[in-house]
Amino acid sequence: MxxxxxxxxxxxxxxxxxxxxxxxxxxxxxxxxxxxxxxxxxxxxxxxxxxxxxxxxxxxxxxxxxxxxxxxxxxxxxxxxxxxxxxxxxxxxTGVLEDRGHDLDTVDAWIDELLDGLPHEIALLLRPYASWSVLHRARHRARRSAAHRPSAGSVSRYARTRITVAAQFLTWLTDNDLDLAGARQADVDRWLDDGTTTRQRLRDFLQWANSHHLAADLHVPALGREGLPQHLLGDDQRWALLRRCLRERELDLRLRVAGTLVLLYAQIPTRIVELTTDDIVTDDTGTHLILHTVPVLIPPPLAALTSELLEDNEQRPRQQPPDDPVWLFPGSRPGTHFSGSRLSTNLNKTAGIFTRPARGAALCALAADLPAPVLADLLGVSVAAATRWSALAGRDHLDYLAARIDNPPE
CATH class of the missing domain: 1.10.150 (DNA polymerase; domain 1)
Structure with a gap:
């Protein structure tokens, strides 16, 4: 047999x-x-x-x-x-195709498909905005940032999000027997209040429509610039979430590390997923994380979590060329990192961490201890933004400036 x-x-x-x-x-x-x-x-x-x-x-x-x-x-x-x-x-x-750095060429077909499913009047409004405004700027953005290795699909998402939000708003107007020319600020406010902060991307479309005399001068708050006080976690909530990230082993390790970075260092998910193993530096003084361009000594509990994440990643098959960056949060597709938007969603739904209020609380805490220029260098935000957070934190730094005058850096 x-x-x-x-x-x-x-x-x-x-x-x-x-x-x-x-x-x-x-x-x-x-x-x-x-x-x-x-x-x-x-x-x-x-x-x-x-x-x-x-x-x-x-x-x-x-x-x-x-x-x-x-x-x-x-x-x-x-x-x-x-x-x-x-x-x-x-x-x-695998070398079959060259890396063109973005997938904007796919957006044209996506726009055609999107517009084919919309009423004719809405499609007529959206076509010039999508093709002549959004895509034009997206291609410029792709060329400008090519040297900095933009995250895969980030430029495409920039375009798709703005076009999608504009289509949703125009559809909502039609469903409510309104049109763009007759829309008023109260209509915009009502639509914004009924959805997520993604709807604030409508600001770009409304500015374009107003500049082309298609809509009144309608206002949408810029994300991160207005309404700061109502987007802050309380201090007790922030520390409770931090303890959960550092101690709760049942929570996914990636969420524990990412959540800590949001709550402690005000990092946004799109930046977190772009961290590489080269951004983690360990020496005799401890473990440092490079935020923007500044190495920051991180506390031992976070250092331990980061080390554990690095060990977990080493167990996975390496699906990228040797010379490419090794992502701290690898994605499912070869050579890519995890999606920032998906990480944000997972933090919200699984870890109970809503990025904007959590990041706001961390920014406020950092601004209470650091002068605006130092905060700007540390996090890569503008000095103007850092100054706003310092004002919100209710602290001035005259004592810091006096110390710098008495003890100038060498």
Whole structure:
């Protein structure tokens, strides 16, 4: 009797070969790096799961079956979604495609799809705003920040968020028998009050509409500039949440570290997820975290959590080229970090930490102890913003300035 032995590794290797074989019966010449990624860099069990149910695998197979070269343009022509974005990141990581630094080319197709689902009158208003204003500035933003390695998709999110919020507001006006030309401040205030702070991104659209004589001079508070007192956690709440982050082992480790950084150092999720292992420096004096450009000595409990997070990350397969930054909060797509917006959502829903009031409380506490210029350097905020927080904290720093005069830095 011959004993049949199931070999998962052999099965996966055969299926990867089938996946990457073109209509001519050869492994697609572009995709040798993808084979290496699936067979050598990913655990066999993980590749087995991907082959069974990952949508990006299905999309890749359809592109291979077409027999055409795989390019950014061929991906741009597909309906955009998480699976297409993930496939693009895999193809960039494996060297099939060059990293173009942003995915703005996909936004054009997304705009067409969005406008096709809206009433004709709303689409007519949104088209010039989306194409001539938002996308124009987004492309300039992408070129300007390319040297600083902007987070993947950040420029695209900048564009999509503003366009989506404008579409939601115009739809709300229509549902309430109103139009943009006749909208008044009370209408804007009511719409803002009924939603999240994301709606304040409407400010950009209303400024554009007013400059083109399509709307009255309607006002939306700038995020982080107005209404500061009502967006602060109480001191007791802040310390209770800090204790939870530092002590509650049932809470996800990433949320514990991220929550502490929000509550202690007023960091925002989009900056937290951009931290790399190079931003954590340990020496004889302790563990330092580089905030903006300044190394800050962090307390031992946070240092212990950070060390634990680094150890956890080392257990995961490294899905990025050796020269790329090693993210402290790695994402699911190769070479990317975790999503800032998703981290914010997880902090809210799982840890009970609402970013804006928590960050406001931390800023107020820091401003009570540090002069505005020092706070600005530490956190990378403007001196004007730091000054506002110092005023809110109710402290002046004449004693600090006097000490600097008596003991100038060497």
């Amino acid at each position: 011959i004993e049949n032995t199931f070999c998962l590794s052999c099965s996966v290797e055969s299926r990867v070969q089938d996946l990457l074989t073109d209509p001519g019966g050869r492994v697609h010449p572009q995709l040798a790096g993808v084979a290496t990624f699936l067979l050598d860099e990913s655990p066999t069990e993980r590749t087995h799961q991907l082959l069974n149910r990952a949508q990006w695998i299905t999309v890749l197979r359809s592109l291979i079956e077409s027999g055409d070269p795989i390019t950014h343009a061929s991906l741009d022509r597909l309906k955009q979604g998480t699976h297409v974005r993930h496939l693009r990141s895999v193809l960039v990581y």
